[in-house]
Amino acid sequence: MKRIWLKLATLAVLLLPAPSWAGEASPRNCTWCHGTGAQGYAAAPRLAGQRAAYIAAQLRSYAAHIRDNPLSKQYMWGAAANLSPDAVRDLADYFTSLPPKAAHDGQRALVEKGQAIYLQGIPESNVVACLACHGPVGEGVREIPRLGGMSYFYLKRRLVEWGQGYHSAQESPMPLVASTLAPDEIEALASYLSYVR
Amino acid sequence: MTMPGYHAMLRKVLMAAVLGVALSSAGHADELQAKLAYCKTCHGLSGQGYHGYYTMPRLAGQQPKYIENQLRAFIEHRRKNQIMANVAHVLSPSMLSALANHFRNLNPPPLGGGGSRGDTATGKRIFEEGLPESNVPACSACHGQDAKGQDQIPRLAGQLPDYFYNKLVNWTAERGQNTSMPDSSAVMGPTSHNLTKSQIAAVAAYVSGLR
Numbered sequence: 317m318k319r320i321w322l323k324l325a326t327l328a329v330l331l332l333p334a335p336s337w338a339g340e341a342s343p344r345n346c347t348w349c350h351g352t353g354a355q356g357y358a359a360a361p362r363l364a365g366q367r368a369a370y371i372a373a374q375l376r377s378y379a380a381h382i383r384d385n386p387l388s389k390q391y392m393w394g395a396a397a398n399l400s401p402d403a404v405r406d407l408a409d410y411f412t413s414l415p416p417k418a419a420h421d422g423q424r425a426l427v428e429k430g431q432a433i434y435l436q437g438i439p440e441s442n443v444v445a446c447l448a449c450h451g452p453v454g455e456g457v458r459e460i461p462r463l464g465g466m467s468y469f470y471l472k473r474r475l476v477e478w479g480q481g482y483h484s485a486q487e488s489p490m491p492l493v494a495s496t497l498a499p500d501e502i503e504a505l506a507s508y509l510s511y512v513r
Numbered sequence: 514m515t516m517p518g519y520h521a522m523l524r525k526v527l528m529a530a531v532l533g534v535a536l537s538s539a540g541h542a543d544e545l546q547a548k549l550a551y552c553k554t555c556h557g558l559s560g561q562g563y564h565g566y567y568t569m570p571r572l573a574g575q576q577p578k579y580i581e582n583q584l585r586a587f588i589e590h591r592r593k594n595q596i597m598a599n600v601a602h603v604l605s606p607s608m609l610s611a612l613a614n615h616f617r618n619l620n621p622p623p624l625g626g627g628g629s630r631g632d633t634a635t636g637k638r639i640f641e642e643g644l645p646e647s648n649v650p651a652c653s654a655c656h657g658q659d660a661k662g663q664d665q666i667p668r669l670a671g672q673l674p675d676y677f678y679n680k681l682v683n684w685t686a687e688r689g690q691n692t693s694m695p696d697s698s699a700v701m702g703p704t705s706h707n708l709t710k711s712q713i714a715a716v717a718a719y720v721s722g723l724r
Contacts, residue, residue, distance in 0.1 A: 436599045437600070439599050439603040442548060443551075444554045444555055448567055448569065449565030449566055451566035455566075456566075457565070457566050460566065
């Protein structure tokens with residue numbers, strides 16, 4: 317009899333943190349790829365500290381099959397397929413509240429060049445200054461994502477994919493931006509941003 | 514030189530000249546298209562403006578002489594804006610006018626947004642009648658009843674409300690910054706100071722909805 321009570325008590329404790337999350341919308345499902353602290357792994361970007369409106373917009377974009385790069389198609393289309401508007405908002409609010417850490421995985425030698433492109437653009441070759449939309453230290457705003465401290469590999473891959481014709485959101489200027497960037501300029505930008513906090 | 518030889522050479526020279534002109538104007542067209550795409554990355558595909566980290570103003574329907582004067586103002590440090598100074602300093606005079614003329618013919622609907630909460634009715638009254646008690650002339654006197662501007666006087670119709678608000682609130686800190694090159698921006702100085710912030714927000718709300 318005692319044992320049953322013990323088991324029930326243990327079960328109750330285990331279930332305690334769950335009630336605020338309705339089943340499949342639990343952020344635990346996200347952490348398999350994005351990490352327990354949501355700092356991201358090689359393929360999945362950091363979500364910690366990301367702009368809530370951006371996270372929500374991207375989840376809707378996956379569900380609508382607008383964000384169509386290979387990894388999004390493979391993982392996120394399914395993950396975002398059945399999220400209710402409330403679940404989208406709860407996930408976005410949760411991840412934006414976690415403190416982000418800088419990835420520090422870019423090439424140190426390219427940081428200075430990347431910073432110059434980020435702040436000034438390259439007007440001679442029609443490369444816009446990233447800070448106009450993403451802010452002076454890559455903090456992002458509203459549906460425009462925070463970039464500071466994101467992983468070099470993620471940033472590089474995204475810029476390359478836009479250049480190849482993949483999409484992220486309707487009317488996003490990023491495919492146009494990426495088409496003006498040379499491969500070494502993409503590496504420099506991604507390197508710089510991976511060290512920004 | 515024999516006559517046939519002379520003619521053949523003349524033909525060659527002419528052909529080379531024609532080809533050269535054709536090639537260089539095609540080059541210019543490509544260059545202009547690439548530069549326009551660059552402008553529109555931030556200012557919107559139809560020049561309707563964009564809410565980024567900073568607010569990028571609407572250029573659609575803007576007076577070409579105003580755009581040209583502003584681009585020069587960035588280059589000459591009369592108008593303070595680091596991003597636009599970088600953008601403008603590489604533009605040739607002919608590119609500058611070509612860009613300015615392009616935007617005149619675009620006419621997307623007003624973008625709005627940006628969280629400005631001015632009172633439209635108050636804004637309309639200030640725009641049309643001014644505020645005699647605060648020494649504020651009617652905006653329409655210079656910018657036109659339809660707020661479309663003229664020559665160096667900018668169009669205000671459809672401008673993003675938060676852009677309009679921020680420019681007017683900071684007018685004398687951003688414009689006329691090169692003391693050795695005084696410019697027409699001085700005209701707006703007193704008016705920008707005589708308006709309260711809520712009056713500026715009201716005018717912003719009114720003009721931002723005009724088509």
